[in-house]
Amino acid sequence: MVQFGSLRQLTLGSFVLALIPLIALLWQSxxxxxxxxxxxxxxxxxxxxxxGDMQRLDGAVTALERSIRQFTVIRNEKVAALSDNALDQFAVAADNLCQALSVPATCDPLFEQLSQLSDYRNIEDQLLLNAYLASVSSSVTALRGEVENAIANRVKVQQDDLNAMQAKQAWSTAMLVSVSLLLILLGSQLIVNPVNKLKQIIRIVAHQKGDLPPLSRHAPRELIDVEKDLHWLHDRLQQLEHIRTALLRHAAHELKTPLASIKEGCSLLSENVVGELNNAQQEVLSLLTGSTQRLNTLVEKLLDYNLLLQQAQPKHVQTQPKKLVDACLEDYALALQEREVIVNVDVDSAWIDEELFRRILDNLVSNAVAHGALGRPINVHIYQAGKFTVLDVANRGKKIPQSSVATLFEPFTRGAEPRNDNVIGTGLGLSIVADCARLMHGDVKVVDVDYADVCFRVTIPQQEK
Incomplete structure (x- = not known):
């Protein structure tokens, strides 16, 4: 297997490798x-x-014909010398042209005619001399045609060579560009594969499902370092999860001891072991017994409840929240009676997760009882707003400072105002509300209303996303 260096080296190496076919294409071009x-x-x-040879031949044949005809009129050596010189120039021009053209079928008769014409001194017949000159002129005309054909053939060959070269260049371009693209894809895949593996590890760490794949051995150093950090993070999260689970398990176990004593005391009171109870005492005992039983249920479901907040998927159902509100208010009946607080309830049907929604109600009503003004009503309003179910829990009392709203829903954040009861708050109630709303794909915030001083509004989509 290939051992990669750094991510920069891999990127530069892939870039250079992809350039090689393009450089080859440029060199070929x-x-x-x-x-x-x-x-x-x-x-x-x-x-x-x-x-040029053809032009010189044309000039030579013209000069030859003129000088010979002059000799036939003026027969002297001076004119004969001019004619001999014209014959020599014509022969040289014809020889050069014939060597360039390589057309013996035309050149051989021309040289024979030139040999016949070289004996012009002894030719007395004017018609014969004219015939020789006409045949030479005709051969020159034929050579001119051969020149034109030779040039046309050379142009055609040149054009064919250019077309073949263009076709070769096109195929080479297509092939080398394809190779370059394949090399680019290969180089990018060498980077994408480790990145996809990092994404897979992040999903596993986020959802806490499945085992992490083994560490990569063939990837850029930087990505291997990130993968090692993710493995360390996964191990650390599992360690913290084990610590948290153990803490909750021990807390649930320790809570059962005082709870068992409370249940035993309620049982003794209900059996009149310490004496007869009047109706008011019986009512208080009934509420106390119900709250104790509910507390026992919560202790037993403490671990499940923590799991619910962290990982569980909500189960939205169409329900009537009135029963949930009534059950919640029944648990707080003693506190409401003691503070002479009336709860105004106005609810519609809703599409919600009943377990999560009940947690929201418990904490918001508890918060309203603890921080609301004595003798002033609490409003619980559940209604539909477009495609959302909205829960408003409002109470009268001191307003929440704007500076505290930003951190109000963070864990272990307690308000500065004292509570109306003897319970010491943990600062977890509103954070649980925010978590439950988030699990149902909703949110919670503090809003201003004209009928109360403090109002918490939970907005939940009617259907699960």
Whole structure:
């Protein structure tokens, strides 16, 4: 397996590796461009040379015909010398052109005709001389056509070469760009795979479900370090979870001892062991027995309740919250009677998790009883607002300072105002309300209303998200 260095080295290495096909493509393009330039230079030089030879041949044939005709009129050595010179120039021009064209079928008759014409001094027949000159002129015309064909053929060959080179360049471009893209994808995958593994580990740590995959051995050093930190975090969270569970288990066990004594005392009172109870005492004993039984249930469900707040999924059902409100108020009947507080209840049907909603009611009503003004009513209002179920619990008393609202729902945060009862608050009630609302995908906040001094509003979607 490949051993990676740092993330920077992997990124730079992948970038350089992806550039190699592009560099090869650039080199090939430059090479093809140089070939095209060289080919263009050679073909241009060839055309220029051939056309120049043809022009010189045209001039030579004209001069040859003129000098020979002059000799037939003025027969002297001076004119004959001019004619011989014209013959030599024509022969050189024809030889150069024929070597460039390589067309013996046209050049061989021309040289034979030139050999016949070289004996012009002894030709007395003017018609024969005219025939020789006409045949030479015709051969020159044929050579001119050969020049045009040769140039056309060279242009066609050059065009074919360019088309083949373009096709080769297109295929090379497609192939090398594809290779470059594949290398880019490979390099990115070498980074994406460890990142996806980190995301998987984060999900496992967040949901506390399943075991973590083993540490990576072939990944950038920085990502391996992050993975090690996540493994350490997972172990630390499990350790803290074990400590928290043990603490709650011991707390539940220790609470059962005084609770058993309270239950035994209520049992003795209900059996009239210490004497007959009047009706008012019987009512108080009944409320005390019910609260004791409820406390026993809460102690037994302490671990389950903590699990409910941390991990459980809410179960929304269509329900009538009136029964939940009545059961909650029954638990606080003694405190309400002692403080002469009336609770105004106005509820509609709702789509909620009954267990979580009951926890919210317990803590908000307890908070209202503890901090509300004596003899002043408490309002519990459950209603529908669009697609949300809204719970308002309002009481009269001192307003909550605005500076305290931001931290009001944090654990172990207690208000500065004294309570109306003898219970020492733990500062967990409102944080439990916030947790329960969050589990039902809702929220809780303090709002201003015109009929009370303090109002806590819990907003919960009617259906689970």
């Amino acid at each position: 430059q090479s093809d461009l140089a070939k095209v330039g060289k080919m263009t230079t050679l073909e241009t030089r060839y055309v220029v040379d051939v056309v």
